[in-house]
Amino acid sequence: MDITKHNFYEELDNILKAIEESTFLSIDGEFTGLDAEGCSHCAPFDTPSERYSKLKNGSTDFLLLQVGLCAFKVDEGKRMYEAKPYNFYLFPSVPHRSAPDKRFMCQSSSIDFLVSQGFDFNKVFREGIPYLTAEQEHQMRCFLEQKHSEQSNQSFSAMEIPENQREFMEDICEKIDAFMAKEDAEPLEIKGCNGLQRKLVYQTVEEKYPLARLETKTGENKERYLLLHGAKNSEELAKIDRERQAAEMMELDIQVGFSKVFQAITKAEKLVVGHNMFLDVLHCIKHFHSSLPDDLEDFKSLVTGVLPRLVDTKLISSTPPLKDFIEKTSLGELHEALQSKPFKPVTIKTAPGFERYTEEETKLHEAGYDAFITGSCFATMCKFLGSCQKPATDFLLPSSSVIKTFVNKLYLMRIADIQYLTLDGPDMEVNRDHVFYVTFPKEWRMSDLFSLFEPYGNIQISWLSNTSALVGLHNKKNAKIAFEALSKEKGLFHVSSYAFYHRNKALKWSA
Amino acid sequence: MDITKHNFYEELDNILKAIEESTFLSIDGEFTGLDAEGCSHCAPFDTPSERYSKLKNGSTDFLLLQVGLCAFKVDEGKRMYEAKPYNFYLFPSVPHRSAPDKRFMCQSSSIDFLVSQGFDFNKVFREGIPYLTAEQEHQMRCFLEQKHSEQSNQSFSAMEIPENQREFMEDICEKIDAFMAKEDAEPLEIKGCNGLQRKLVYQTVEEKYPLARLETKTGENKERYLLLHGAKNSEELAKIDRERQAAEMMELDIQVGFSKVFQAITKAEKLVVGHNMFLDVLHCIKHFHSSLPDDLEDFKSLVTGVLPRLVDTKLISSTPPLKDFIEKTSLGELHEALQSKPFKPVTIKTAPGFERYTEEETKLHEAGYDAFITGSCFATMCKFLGSCQKPATDFLLPSSSVIKTFVNKLYLMRIADIQYLTLDGPDMEVNRDHVFYVTFPKEWRMSDLFSLFEPYGNIQISWLSNTSALVGLHNKKNAKIAFEALSKEKGLFHVSSYAFYHRNKALKWSA
Ligand SMILES: Nc1nc2c(ncn2[C@@H]2O[C@H](COP(=O)(O)OP(=O)(O)O)[C@@H](O)[C@H]2O)c(=O)[nH]1
Ligand SMILES: Nc1nc2c(ncn2[C@@H]2O[C@H](COP(=O)(O)OP(=O)(O)O)[C@@H](O)[C@H]2O)c(=O)[nH]1
Incomplete structure (x- = not known):
């Protein structure tokens, strides 16, 4: 389905x-x-x-x-x-x-x-x-709960209205006065305000209009605008608050999906x-x-x-x-x-x-x-x-x-040699003495590695870069003689043990 | 359209x-x-x-x-x-x-x-x-041209056939013999080989079958397989090569798109x-x-x-x-x-x-x-x-x-203050003496910054982090007195010049 x-x-x-x-x-x-x-x-x-x-x-x-x-x-x-x-x-x-x-x-x-x-x-x-992850859900839920418990939004400090915003704010107050005077009017949309203006409108409404509630909405073109709800009395205001809080919790719920x-x-x-x-x-x-x-x-x-x-x-x-x-x-x-x-x-x-x-x-x-x-x-x-x-x-x-x-x-x-990851315990320990860390000139190809290890039988190659590889012997019995012979040779290449490679890698990571 | x-x-x-x-x-x-x-x-x-x-x-x-x-x-x-x-x-x-x-x-x-x-x-x-970018196209074209000019693929060094691959290779050779004996057969698909085996097949065909040509293809499930073409004589072989080269160049062309x-x-x-x-x-x-x-x-x-x-x-x-x-x-x-x-x-x-x-x-x-x-x-x-x-x-x-x-x-x-990027010359030099770099406690909000700069008129804030911002005065004439007053104050906040901020930033980047 x-x-x-x-x-x-x-x-x-x-x-x-x-x-x-x-x-x-x-x-x-x-x-x-x-x-x-x-x-x-x-x-x-x-x-x-x-x-x-x-x-x-x-x-x-x-x-x-x-x-x-x-x-x-x-x-x-x-x-x-x-x-x-x-x-x-x-x-x-x-x-x-x-x-x-x-x-x-x-x-x-x-x-x-x-x-x-x-x-x-x-x-x-x-x-x-x-x-959402549980982490994200938890964060968002805490944020909403805090927001809803602070009915009066005490966390927002008020600021003085800057000179050049006074006229704008007077205008807004006139509009709000008219809106609050009407009965059963649809919520009022206040568009075209920037962040500062929205803040000023918020603080003004909180100061002067105890029966009004603001919220910020996002329009079709992702622009932010304010929506003003008006209540007749404090019961109606409480109802507006409850409904909005429920709607916000529902939105979160949908997002948890x-x-x-x-x-x-x-x-x-x-x-x-x-x-x-x-x-x-x-x-x-x-x-x-x-x-x-x-x-x-x-x-x-x-x-x-x-x-x-x-x-x-x-x-x-x-x-x-x-x-x-x-x-x-x-x-x-x-x-x-x-x-x-x-x-x-x-x-x-x-x-x-x-x-x-x-x-x-x-x-x-x-x-x-x-x-x-x-x-x-x-x-x-x-x-x-x-x-x-x-x-x-x-x-x-x-x-x-x-x-x-x-x-x-x-x-x-x-x-x-390790078929699975063990989730509820330690992983298998494996012996990789038959695996070697080899460095070589960048011109080397697979066949050069095959030639190098020829005396010790077939190999498996895992390239690490164009100048290094891990090489595993199919015949593990040859591990010791191969290592003894090759690790001593000084030439274009260098052979060291898997254990050495791993220690070095761990050091690099922790450094 | x-x-x-x-x-x-x-x-x-x-x-x-x-x-x-x-x-x-x-x-x-x-x-x-x-x-x-x-x-x-x-x-x-x-x-x-x-x-x-x-x-x-x-x-x-x-x-x-x-x-x-x-x-x-x-x-x-x-x-x-x-x-x-x-x-x-x-x-x-x-x-x-x-x-x-x-x-x-x-x-x-x-x-x-x-x-x-x-x-x-x-x-x-x-x-x-x-x-493709011109760079990618160029790279791929060079690669193909080189590949096509090296008819005989001298760049691949031959390797000895490892023990455990001998049987496999004998099998393949039998198949190839049978294929080459047929007239006008469709190219032969050789499936289920790993990279090593493909390499061995390549070198064997190059050594033993002068009238055959191999290519590696990718199947529906992204698996790699070999396709063997057989020619009656060297003219036909040359034709096979020309056609394949043309097809590869065409594929590249389509990719340039x-x-x-x-x-x-x-x-x-x-x-x-x-x-x-x-x-x-x-x-x-x-x-x-x-x-x-x-x-x-x-x-x-x-x-x-x-x-x-x-x-x-x-x-x-x-x-x-x-x-x-x-x-x-x-x-x-x-x-x-x-x-x-x-x-x-x-x-x-x-x-x-x-x-x-x-x-x-x-x-x-x-x-x-x-x-x-x-x-x-x-x-x-x-x-x-x-x-x-x-x-x-x-x-x-x-x-x-x-x-x-x-x-x-x-x-x-x-x-x-900078409306555009000038592509064919230096960009406008602007004076930002009226812009300040301000650091402050993480509890600060927009209104705290407004209060701080209140004596100097309206401001524009650009947050850099939750403890720093660039603040620009609308009234540039106040730049000097604002800087003199605020840069000396020792408190929760610290005000420095835009020039200082920029010098520091450049230092950090070049370090
Ligand atoms: N006084 C008060 N200010 C608010 C409230 N909600 C948001 N603000 C402020 O108004 C400004 C604009 O906020 P908002 O419209 O949510 O848009 P945003 O800042 O772009 O997410 C910000 O500076 C907020 O701090 C509120 O409930 N009361
Ligand atoms: N001798 C020879 N070897 C080739 C040729 N093309 C590819 N190879 C080798 O065959 C192996 C498999 O190559 P290929 O089938 O292209 O698969 P890939 O290595 O997974 O891209 C590689 O080791 C190649 O170096 C060729 O034309 N001649």
Whole structure:
């Protein structure tokens, strides 16, 4: 079901209920870009904390334009699930001046890609649901509460009316007098005042017109103007105040928008499934919860507080026993593979009103559809894992201990020796004695590195710049002799250990 | 006339001809944003070089999505113009890997604004014309030329085939043998190789198959694969090479796209008119010509080389005698004002095929329309300036000396004492002895500053931070006594001269 700002509030209760009642949830996001200029976000010898920094700094200034959320509810008797896939269009529009005016990055190739998938940019920009982080919401709420409690706005100090504003102010007072004398007049618009004049009008109204209330509005051309409300008596004035305060709180509420759904996900503490979901998680936290900390350990505590049970289907499908039957783990290919032997796809029925997606007609790269089939893959992989148990179970629930081994581990793309990030504990320690830091003249190509390491067998190269690279030996047994021979050689190149490289890098950063 | 990548090449000759034959040109741009977070791009006491830096650093990471270009051709006999307004949709898509993958910024409020004006984002992303700077084009052309001249690719050094690739390579060779034996076979696709394997295939083909040619292609899912062409004899091989080289040059040409139009504008040396055009000029240079220099003086020489005759209608309308008759100078309001007394609008006829715009039906904020009415305003203002001459002329050509005083001056928004940037000479020197640099506690508000300066009359405040501001006296005569009194006072605040502030700032920057 497509959700835009036009049907968001109509559907919100249903969405919250679907989350609450679900057995598990699955999510997916579509972004305006993937990596900043010149910062590829993955290299084969990244450590988890290097990978986190790269993604945080290079990949999260882009925007989430679409979030897919699918709620799966088990029917244990029938051994099937009912799915409610939602496809949210998101955009942080700026309806009034107190809403944040977000700057964000786009990447041409990602826009191209979305266009090629039929993504509707007009719809997302026009009808996208806004959102705020909890931090932003809190700030704005405090600001409004303070403003509302200071009925008389004591915080504004009065100033003397400057010479050249006297005539202007006399004029305004005449107009206000006339307005206050009328009965049941529509609020008075006072246009064309600059900031100073608006301030003077405010202070004059507060001094001289106890039954009038001012507010600043933003017009069609973004120009600011004043709106003056008049009351007959103090009860009516109080009513005007109450109504305005309620309207302002409502505006804030609308601005919180999609973050309400995210907050409900946090609160429900359900298992949340994603496919290769590290970037999705970063974006969700950054846009809907709070800014990302610099340190990986702080990030881990943050995530486990906000999304306490995450499961990555890319990790499950890349781990034995599934790994042995699945060649390619991109979402589309995984879903395909799970349709045939040795797998038995779990029946998923979309709930009434959610007929837009079927497993037969692919809508890959639409976030709602991707979330839908991610959850479906998860269910089928659970079933398969159950069938591998001794004794075998025919229908394994996500709450099973078999699945627990995958919880709170996020798949790390293209790192040879560290497959995942552990969210609720320390990461795996890996030995990289077979990896070397090599510097060389800028004329060197891949083949020069291959020649250099030829005696020690095949290598994996990760370029750091045009004069340096990390080089890993496939045959780890050769690590010692390679290091002993090469680190001593003095020539065009220089070989040092991975440990040395890392120490130096840490020093540079802390300096 | 809307121009997208679908009709660009069809219309290009007509566009170039319209530029060549024009009496003057007008331009306008629509951007994805205006200013970076926390960097408002104009303050009342900016110097021209401060303003340039702010715009360069804070406003040009956004993208130009639409450029309006209108060619006006005079009919002196009939005292009217014929207009050809073009509305170009632009987007730097990435059709193949050698094209640059641009990262760019967007600003929510600007996207909102374009959406509210009915801007079609799907159209621009899907059908936008690409562009390259002259620098990028030059680089890519050199690269291709070098590649094409090195028929045999001597630059790639051969490497030994690593152990674990031997089987793979034998397999490939068998396939290639079979392929080369066939007659008139379609080129052979070799998929699923990584970078190392592609390199090995390349070197093997170069060594063993003199009548075969390889190329690397990018597939639908952005995966790289090899395509092998086979020739019967060396003539056919040469033909394959020629065709491929021509295709690559053509691809580059397509990527140059809209920059061809910009290059033609440069070459034609016509008067180019814009409304409040500083930002348009910056964007055009940056996207279609070259990166922007840090220094204002370097920027001036760059612009006068690329767009040697610029005229800003906002400046003309803000300068007497026009100023005395025009209250508001935003484009729409200016156009409106010029329709009635004392002005006599010049007749503008759109050329056949360009009927999309009429002066009656406004399409404000569509770049083509805005360029159209900018030129129309310019023509009418010229006419008015002619009527003010002694003796009066009824129809003043843009080449008249009356207009020369406006050439190469760009309007500077919201600077009180410097109205324009002079492109072909030094900027006006202004005295700012009446401006003070004031620091104060963070609790201070506008009214505290007003109180502080109360004895010296009205002031203009430009906040620098929450504890500092530039304050200008309206009454310059009071500058000396104010400075003598306030600079000596020791209290919560500190007042120093504008000159002192500027010296300090320059020191900080050069440090
Ligand atoms: N006395 C008084 N001054 C106000 C009030 N609200 C805003 N102002 C002042 O009026 C001026 C204009 O404020 P506003 O119209 O909100 O526009 P902004 O400053 O551009 O956001 C500012 O100097 C504010 O400090 C108010 O409720 N009472
Ligand atoms: N011998 C030879 N090697 C090539 C040639 N073109 C590319 N290579 C090498 O093949 C490898 C793969 O190149 P390519 O397929 O263009 O993919 P890319 O490196 O990902 O851009 C690289 O190591 C290139 O240096 C060629 O014409 N001849």
